[in-house]
Amino acid sequence: RLAAQRLVTRGFAIAGDPLARLATAPWRYDPYPIYAGLRGRSVHRSRFGFYTVATYDLCSQILRDRTFGVRTRDGLEPPPATQSPLPQGTPVIPTFLEQDPPDHTRLRALARPAFSPRKIEGYREVVHKTTSRLLDDALAKGTFDLIADFAAPLPIAVISDLLGIPDVDTERFARYGRVLGASLDGTTTLRQARALRSATADLQALFRSLIAQRTEAPGDDVISALVRSLGAGELTELELVTTCELLLIAGFETTANLIGNGMWTFARNPEQWESLRSDPSMASAAVEEVLRYEPPIQLTQRITHAASVIGGVEIPADRMVIVALGSTGRDPEAYSNPDTFDLTRTPERDHLGFSSGIHYCLGAPLARMEAEIAFAALAERLPAVRAPRSPRWRDTTVIRGLRSLVLAA
Ligand code: HEM
Numbered sequence: 001r002l003a004a005q006r007l008v009t010r011g012f013a014i015a016g017d018p019l020a021r022l023a024t025a026p027w028r029y030d031p032y033p034i035y036a037g038l039r040g041r042s043v044h045r046s047r048f049g050f051y052t053v054a055t056y057d058l059c060s061q062i063l064r065d066r067t068f069g070v071r072t073r074d075g076l077e078p079p080p081a082t083q084s085p086l087p088q089g090t091p092v093i094p095t096f097l098e099q100d101p102p103d104h105t106r107l108r109a110l111a112r113p114a115f116s117p118r119k120i121e122g123y124r125e126v127v128h129k130t131t132s133r134l135l136d137d138a139l140a141k142g143t144f145d146l147i148a149d150f151a152a153p154l155p156i157a158v159i160s161d162l163l164g165i166p167d168v169d170t171e172r173f174a175r176y177g178r179v180l181g182a183s184l185d186g187t188t189t190l191r192q193a194r195a196l197r198s199a200t201a202d203l204q205a206l207f208r209s210l211i212a213q214r215t216e217a218p219g220d221d222v223i224s225a226l227v228r229s230l231g232a233g234e235l236t237e238l239e240l241v242t243t244c245e246l247l248l249i250a251g252f253e254t255t256a257n258l259i260g261n262g263m264w265t266f267a268r269n270p271e272q273w274e275s276l277r278s279d280p281s282m283a284s285a286a287v288e289e290v291l292r293y294e295p296p297i298q299l300t301q302r303i304t305h306a307a308s309v310i311g312g313v314e315i316p317a318d319r320m321v322i323v324a325l326g327s328t329g330r331d332p333e334a335y336s337n338p339d340t341f342d343l344t345r346t347p348e349r350d351h352l353g354f355s356s357g358i359h360y361c362l363g364a365p366l367a368r369m370e371a372e373i374a375f376a377a378l379a380e381r382l383p384a385v386r387a388p389r390s391p392r393w394r395d396t397t398v399i400r401g402l403r404s405l406v407l408a409a
Pocket of ligand 1: 295297355358359361362
């Protein structure tokens with residue numbers, strides 16, 4: 001996956017592709033005009049053999065079509081464009097997000113029970129308490145950074161609790177999240193490669209030690225449940241470590257950006273903030289509207305397992321197709337007034353912010369609950385959202401999120 005993403009940024013840059021422009025200012029900070037151009041063609045083909053789809057219908061079709069996988073037919077990723085950033089001998093395997101059936105099916109099924117809506121409902125109180133505690137501290141500062149003081153620590157605390165990770169160093173985890181999140185764009189500098197190597201090694205060490213502890217003394221957490229599956233021979237230890245890494249990073253990196261992107265959008269739409277303040281029960285609608293309008297995951301990719309005709313264009317087998325999730329919510333063929341942020345809209349269709357098909361986000365119930373509680377609590381306690389005209393966006397194209405968002409209490 002890394003290698004493929006690297007090809008996206010490097011390859012497209014050379015080809016002068018619209019996708020390459022996404023990685024450059026000002027489009028990196030406002031990709032929507034580029035998406036509008038991409039939607040003009042049903043399928044965009046780069047001269048490097050990659051394809052991009054950006055309309056709602058084609059993205060949705062590809063995500064649900066089982067002839068599109070995430071690996072080539074022989075189970076490999078496309079050949080790497082550059083040297084792997086991980087040291088020789090470091091055991092690294094793909095997460096189940098990066099696997100096709102049957103491994104995807106087996107590993108996802110082992111993790112699924114922990115994220116069922118019923119199980120997640122049991123976490124409501126923890127999320128409420130953590131939200132109040134973090135907001136008390138942030139608001140007491142007068143001026144605070146929504147990202148560092150609230151949006152990042154909240155999901156980090158919740159997913160760590162769920163997994164059973166004690167004594168969490170929030171800043172360290174947030175840094176790992178940024179490093180691993182940025183790697184989805186392709187690792188380009190030596191510094192990034194080193195950071196990725198060290199984050200992966202640290203996380204592996206952490207999970208190996210937690211697995212050893214939970215083997216001795218099992219608890220009620222997700223790691224203990226997966227350790228039982230390990231004992232039953234349903235997955236290997238490396239698969240267990242890798243699954244824990246996926247659950248941890250996917251569990252906070254995206255939710256933090258959903259909260260951040262949402263508050264940035266409210267800052268630009270004060271009348272919508274007023275609506276939410278006057279009726280905090282609209283927080284659930286706010287979550288869905290932010291996922292349509294400013295989704296934290298903008299791009300994903302699939303690989304054709306057989307030659308396919310998409311939007312009238314034939315795509316040969318084993319070709320990479322970039323699916324522009326971030327474009328789908330702004331598609332005028334799918335939504336009326338798509339560039340208007342409106343909590344009262346009755347959406348014509350489900351957004352693709354959590355993807356679709358077999359890789360549909362496993363953590364969606366948790367993300368929804370956390371963001372709903374966060375937006376409602378912020379609306380109750382923050383009279384106005386005044387944000388700088390040009391906030392500091394992160395330099396990534398797959399993940400859309402803010403580095404910081406300074407707000408006044
Ligand atoms: C998969 C988005 C929160 C765990 C995905 C995918 C997307 C996504 C777009 C699929 C990518 C693809 O199809 O290639 C989001 C967003 C979130 C969020 C926008 C927050 C707003 C979470 C949380 C967890 C989580 C809280 C909790 C652990 C996962 C996992 C997968 C996944 C495990 C892989 C599913 C599979 O491959 O079967 N997420 N996610 N996500 N997400 Fe989330």
